[in-house]
Amino acid sequence: MFDITQLLDEIKASPYEEIVVTAPHTGVVTFADVREGTRVIGPSGTWKEKKGTLLATIERERNQKPIHAVEKGEVKEVLRHLEGAFVEAGTPLVRLRHFLSKDEVLAIILKKALHLFVAPERAKYYFAPDVDKKVKASGASSVSLHEGMDLFIMSRMKREASLAYSGPSGVIYAVYFQHNENVDAGQPLIGVCPPDQLSLIEDVVARVQTEWEERE
Amino acid sequence: MDTEKRTQHLAERLGYIRDVFGGKHNENIALLDSKLQEFNLRLSEGSISDENAALTTLEDLFDFVERKLEAELTPMDKVRIVRHPQRICLRDILENVYDNYTEIGGKDEHSIDPSMLIARAYITRRSGKRTINQPVLVIGQEKGHGEEFRNGGSVKPWGNAKALQYMKVAETEGIPIHTYVFTPGSYPVEDYPGAAQQIARNLYEMAGLRVPVIAVFSEGGSGGAEAIGLSDRRLMLSHGYYSVISPEGAAAIEGRLRHGQRAAPELIEKCAQQLRITAEDNLRMGYIDHVVTEPPLGARPYHYDFFRGLRQEIIRATDEVILGVKGFAPFRAMVLRRRRGKAETMDLDNMYVRWSLSSSAKDRLVNRRHRKFNRLARNAARDRRPVLRKLSNMGWDAWWDIYSYFKYDLLRKHQQKIAYLMEEVEAEAQVLMEKVAAPWRKITCALPGGACQSSEQTERELTTLSDWDEEGQRSGNWSYVSPRAKEDRAITCPNAGSHGCLDLWAPDLFGEFAGVCTYCGHHFPMEYQWYLHNVFDEGSIFEFNAEIEAGNPLGFEGFDVKLEQAKKQTGLKSGCVTFEARIDNVKLVVAMLVAPFRGGSVGAAEGEKFVQAAERAKKKRYPFLAYVHGTAGIRIQEGTNGVIQMPRCTMAVRRYIEAGGLYLVLYDTNSYAGPLASFLGCSPYQFSIRSANIGFAGPGVIKETTGVDIPPDYHRAYRALSRGHIQGIWDRRDARMNLKQALLTMGGRNLYYR
Numbered sequence: 017m018f019d020i021t022q023l024l025d026e027i028k029a030s031p032y033e034e035i036v037v038t039a040p041h042t043g044v045v046t047f048a049d050v051r052e053g054t055r056v057i058g059p060s061g062t063w064k065e066k067k068g069t070l071l072a073t074i075e076r077e078r079n080q081k082p083i084h085a086v087e088k089g090e091v092k093e094v095l096r097h098l099e100g101a102f103v104e105a106g107t108p109l110v111r112l113r114h115f116l117s118k119d120e121v122l123a124i125i126l127k128k129a130l131h132l133f134v135a136p137e138r139a140k141y142y143f144a145p146d147v148d149k150k151v152k153a154s155g156a157s158s159v160s161l162h163e164g165m166d167l168f169i170m171s172r173m174k175r176e177a178s179l180a181y182s183g184p185s186g187v188i189y190a191v192y193f194q195h196n197e198n199v200d201a202g203q204p205l206i207g208v209c210p211p212d213q214l215s216l217i218e219d220v221v222a223r224v225q226t227e228w229e230e231r232e
Numbered sequence: 233m234d235t236e237k238r239t240q241h242l243a244e245r246l247g248y249i250r251d252v253f254g255g256k257h258n259e260n261i262a263l264l265d266s267k268l269q270e271f272n273l274r275l276s277e278g279s280i281s282d283e284n285a286a287l288t289t290l291e292d293l294f295d296f297v298e299r300k301l302e303a304e305l306t307p308m309d310k311v312r313i314v315r316h317p318q319r320i321c322l323r324d325i326l327e328n329v330y331d332n333y334t335e336i337g338g339k340d341e342h343s344i345d346p347s348m349l350i351a352r353a354y355i356t357r358r359s360g361k362r363t364i365n366q367p368v369l370v371i372g373q374e375k376g377h378g379e380e381f382r383n384g385g386s387v388k389p390w391g392n393a394k395a396l397q398y399m400k401v402a403e404t405e406g407i408p409i410h411t412y413v414f415t416p417g418s419y420p421v422e423d424y425p426g427a428a429q430q431i432a433r434n435l436y437e438m439a440g441l442r443v444p445v446i447a448v449f450s451e452g453g454s455g456g457a458e459a460i461g462l463s464d465r466r467l468m469l470s471h472g473y474y475s476v477i478s479p480e481g482a483a484a485i486e487g488r489l490r491h492g493q494r495a496a497p498e499l500i501e502k503c504a505q506q507l508r509i510t511a512e513d514n515l516r517m518g519y520i521d522h523v524v525t526e527p528p529l530g531a532r533p534y535h536y537d538f539f540r541g542l543r544q545e546i547i548r549a550t551d552e553v554i555l556g557v558k559g560f561a562p563f564r565a566m567v568l569r570r571r572r573g574k575a576e577t578m579d580l581d582n583m584y585v586r587w588s589l590s591s592s593a594k595d596r597l598v599n600r601r602h603r604k605f606n607r608l609a610r611n612a613a614r615d616r617r618p619v620l621r622k623l624s625n626m627g628w629d630a631w632w633d634i635y636s637y638f639k640y641d642l643l644r645k646h647q648q649k650i651a652y653l654m655e656e657v658e659a660e661a662q663v664l665m666e667k668v669a670a671p672w673r674k675i676t677c678a679l680p681g682g683a684c685q686s687s688e689q690t691e692r693e694l695t696t697l698s699d700w701d702e703e704g705q706r707s708g709n710w711s712y713v714s715p716r717a718k719e720d721r722a723i724t725c726p727n728a729g730s731h732g733c734l735d736l737w738a739p740d741l742f743g744e745f746a747g748v749c750t751y752c753g754h755h756f757p758m759e760y761q762w763y764l765h766n767v768f769d770e771g772s773i774f775e776f777n778a779e780i781e782a783g784n785p786l787g788f789e790g791f792d793v794k795l796e797q798a799k800k801q802t803g804l805k806s807g808c809v810t811f812e813a814r815i816d817n818v819k820l821v822v823a824m825l826v827a828p829f830r831g832g833s834v835g836a837a838e839g840e841k842f843v844q845a846a847e848r849a850k851k852k853r854y855p856f857l858a859y860v861h862g863t864a865g866i867r868i869q870e871g872t873n874g875v876i877q878m879p880r881c882t883m884a885v886r887r888y889i890e891a892g893g894l895y896l897v898l899y900d901t902n903s904y905a906g907p908l909a910s911f912l913g914c915s916p917y918q919f920s921i922r923s924a925n926i927g928f929a930g931p932g933v934i935k936e937t938t939g940v941d942i943p944p945d946y947h948r949a950y951r952a953l954s955r956g957h958i959q960g961i962w963d964r965r966d967a968r969m970n971l972k973q974a975l976l977t978m979g980g981r982n983l984y985y986r
Contacts, residue, residue, distance in 0.1 A: 041735070065943075065944040076722060077721055077735070078722070079721055081724055
C-alpha cells in the first residue's frame with residue numbers, strides 16, 4: 017500500500033501538468049502572438065468543437081497547419097529562436113503549464129489509490145439485482161465486495177451474462193459507468209477501496225475539496 | 233356590457249395598437265390614451281351624466297382612429313399583427329366558424345405535437361326544411377398564445393406526420409379538408425421522421441389527395457406553411473402574411489449578419505416590404521385565390537362578424553371546388569359565380585351542396601390541382617428563347633407525345649401482355665427441362681472440368697454493390713480534372729487528427745484521387761463539372777432549356793446586380809442545369825442544382841426548369857435523376873415565387889412517378905431547406921456522395937430558432953442515413969457505377985426503358 021498523503025503532497029509540490037506542444041510534422045514555424053505568461057484556453061464547446069488558442073502555424077509545401085492549445089493553462093516557454101526555421105516533426109515549440117483542477121487531482125489520486133475493476137468486453141453493464149438494491153437504497157459505498165461475488169450483469173445483443181468480481185475485498189468507492197451506455201473493453205467500471213483505507217481516502221478527498229486552490 | 237368591461241376592452245385595444253405600430257403614430261396613440269384616461273378620471277369623480285353615451289363616443293373615436301391607421305399599415309406592421317397574442321387563432325375559428333367540433337389526435341399538451349391541431353368539425357346547412365350536418369376535417373397550426381408547449385405554432389416533424397395521417401383519414405371518409413396555416417415556420421429538428429422529410433412526404437401525398445382541400449393562410453412561413461398549405465383553393469386573411477422567410481431572417485441574410493447579431497429595424501422593415509408578403513401581393517401574383525377581409529387592424533377574437541364572413545368564405549370555397557368538378561349543378565354554380573365580388577346577398581347556409589364526389593370527379597379534382605400549380609409562377613422566370621425556337625420546341629414536344637403514345641402506350645401494352653405470358657410459359661418449361669436434364673447433368677458434373685462450377689467472379693458481380701478498388705476502374709484517369717489540381721501544394725485531411733492521414737499533394741488529391749483522401753476516404757468538395765464529365769458517357773450530354781434565366785420578379789433591391797455577378801462567374805443562366813445524358817447507354821434526364829450559382833438556391837427559373845425536365849422525362853419515358861451538387865434552399869429574394877416551387881415541383885415529380893418513372897436523387901456537398909423538404913425529399917430513392925451535408929436547416933438557423941446547440945456532425949451524410957433520410961452513401965469515384973446499378977435494379981420491370 018502506498019501513501020496517499022505523500023501522493024497528495026507530491027501533487028501539491030507541482031500542482032500542474034507540463035504540456036509540451038511539438039511540431040506535428042516538418043515545416044517552417046511561425047509563432048502566433050503568444051509569449052511567456054500568456055493565458056491560453058483549450059478546446060471548448062459541448063463537443064469540443066471550438067479550437068483552443070492558436071499557438072503557432074507550421075507550413076510545409078504551402079500547406080499551413082495551425083497548432084492550437086490542447087488544454088487551458090499558461091504559456092511557460094515559447095522557443096522563439098525557431099521562428100521562421102524549418103523544424104523536424106516532434107520538435108518542441110511551446111511549453112504550457114496546465115494547472116490541475118480539483119476534479120483532475122481527485123481523479124489522479126483515486127485512479128492510483130483504488131483498485132480498478134475493468135470491463136472485459138464492450139457491453140452495457142448493470143449491477144446485479146441484490147447489489148443494485150443496495151446501491152439504490154444507500155449508495156454504492158455501502159456495497160462490500162469480495163472475490164468471486166456476482167457483481168454485474170453484462171448485457172449485449174439481447175444476451176445477458178453475470179460477471180463476478182475479482183480483486184481485493186473492499187467497498188465501491190467510485191462508479192465509472194452509466195446505465196444504457198456501452199462501455200469499451202478495458203475501461204474501468206468501478207473503483208474499489210479496501211475498508212481500512214476508506215477513512216484515509218475520504219479524508220484526502222475532503223482535504224482536496226477544501227484546500228485545493230484552483231489556479232486559472 | 234357594463235362600463236368597467238367596456239373600458240377594459242378599450243384599454244386592450246389601445247395596447248394592441250401600441251404593440252402593432254411599435255413606436256409609430258405616437259400622436260394618435262397619445263390622443264386615444266389621453267381620452268381614455270380622461271374618461272376614467274371623470275368616471276371615478278362621478279362627473280359624467282351619461283356614461284353610456286360618453287363611452288359610445290369614445291368607442292367611435294377608437295373605431296375612427298383604427299380605420300385611419302388601417303390605411304397606413306406597412307407589411308411589417310402586418311407581421312406584428314399576425315404575431316400579436318390578441319390575434320385570432322385556430323381555436324377561435326373552431327369555436328366560431330364551425331357548428332361543432334371534436335379535437336382528435338390528442339388535446340393540448342397531451343398530444344403528439346400540440347402545435348398541430350386536428351379536429352373533426354361540422355358545418356350545418358339547410359336544404360329547404362332539412363338540416364344537414366356536413367363533416368369536415370380541420371387541420372392547422374395552433375399558436376396557442378401563451379402556451380409554451382405549442383412552440384408558437386412551429387410544428388415538429390411528428391406533428392406534420394399526424395396531419396398527414398388524418399388527411400388520409402379524411403380521404404378514406406371522403407370529407408373535405410380545411411387547413412389553417414398559422415405558423416412562423418416548421419421546427420427544425422432532424423429526429424425521425426425529420427423536418428424536411430416529413431414536409432416532403434406531406435407535399436407528395438397532398439398532391440394526390442382525392443378530397444377537396446381548402447387552405448386559409450394567416451401566418452405562412454415557408455416549409456411549415458407548405459406542409460399543410462397545398463390545396464385546391466387558397467384563401468388568405470387580409471392582414472396575414474405568406475412568405476419564404478421571416479423578415480428578420482431575410483434581413484440577417486441580406487445584412488450578412490454573423491451569429492448572434494441583430495438586424496436593424498429599418499433593414500427588417502425594408503425586407504418585409506421587398507419580400508411582397510401581404511395578401512394583396514400574393515393575390516396579385518396568383519399564389520392565393522381570394523382574400524378574406526378582416527376588420528381594421530386585424531381580426532381579434534371578439535370580431536364575431538369576421539367569423540361569420542370567414543364561415544361564408546370557407547363554405548363558398550368548398551362549394552366552388554366541388555361544383556367545379558361535379559357533373560351537374562348549373563344553378564348553384566351560377567349563384568356562386570354571380571356572388572363573387574358582391575356584398576352579402578345570400579346565406580350559403582341555406583344552399584346545399586353535397587360535399588362528396590364520385591370517383592371520376594375525384595380524378596378531375598386531382599388533375600385540376602396539378603394544372604393549377606403547374607400554371608403558377610410560370611411568368612416569374614425569364615424565358616428568352618426566340619419565338620421560332622419556342623415554336624420548334626413545342627413541335628418536338630408534340631411529336632414526342634405522339635411517338636411515346638404509339639411506342640409505349642399502344643404497342644408496349646400488348647407487347648407486355650405477350651411478354652408476361654411468354655415468361656410464364658418459359659418458367660414452366662424450365663422446371664420441366666430441369667427434371668428431364670437432371671440425370672444428364674449429374675454425369676457431366678462428375679467429370680473433371682465440368683461446366684457446372686459457377687464462376688466466383690460472376691457471382692460477386694451479381695450479388696454485391698460495386699466497391700472502389702483501383703484495378704479494373706479508371707485508376708485516376710478522369711476526363712475532367714479540378715483546377716485546384718494545378719496548384720503545387722499539400723493539403724491536410726480534416727480527419728488527420730483522428731485518423732492519422734498523411735498530407736496529400738493537391739495535384740494527386742484533386743487529380744488522380746478525385747478529391748478523396750486515400751487514407752480515410754474523406755471527400756473534399758468537388759466542382760459540379762467533375763460529375764458532368766466523369767459520371768456520364770463521354771459526349772452524351774445534351775443540355776436543354778438553357779435559355780431560361782433566373783430573374784428578379786419582385787424587383788428586390790440590389791438583387792439584379794448579384795444575379796448578374798453569379799451569371800458572369802459561373803457562365804450559367806440559373807442554378808439549375810437540365811440535360812439529357814447516357815450512363816452506359818442508359819438514357820436519362822438530369823436536373824442538376826449547381827452550388828456555385830447563388831448557393832444552388834431554387835427560384836422560379838430553377839423550378840420551371842426542374843418541372844420541364846420531369847415532364848420531358850415523362851414524355852420520353854426516361855429515368856429522371858436530380859443531381860444536387862448543392863442547394864441552400866429557396867431563393868429568398870424571389871419571395872413566394874420561390875416557395876411555390878416546393879409544391880409545384882413536387883407535383884411534377886409525382887406526375888412523373890405515377891406515370892411509371894424512376895426518380896433518383898443524388899446529393900453532393902451541402903443540401904438544405906426548401907428543395908429538400910419537397911421535391912427532393914419525396915423521392916423514394918435518395919443517395920448521397922460521402923461529402924454531403926443534408927438537413928432542413930443549417931446549424932446557425934437551428935441555434936437561432938430553437939436555442940439548442942447541435943453536434944458538429946449533425947448533418948453529415950452518415951447521420952442522414954441513420955435517420956432514414958437517404959438510402960445509401962457512395963464513394964465519389966463509384967458514382968457512375970452505382971448510378972448504373974441503381975438504374976438497372978431500382979427501376980423494376982415496369983420502367984419504360986427496359
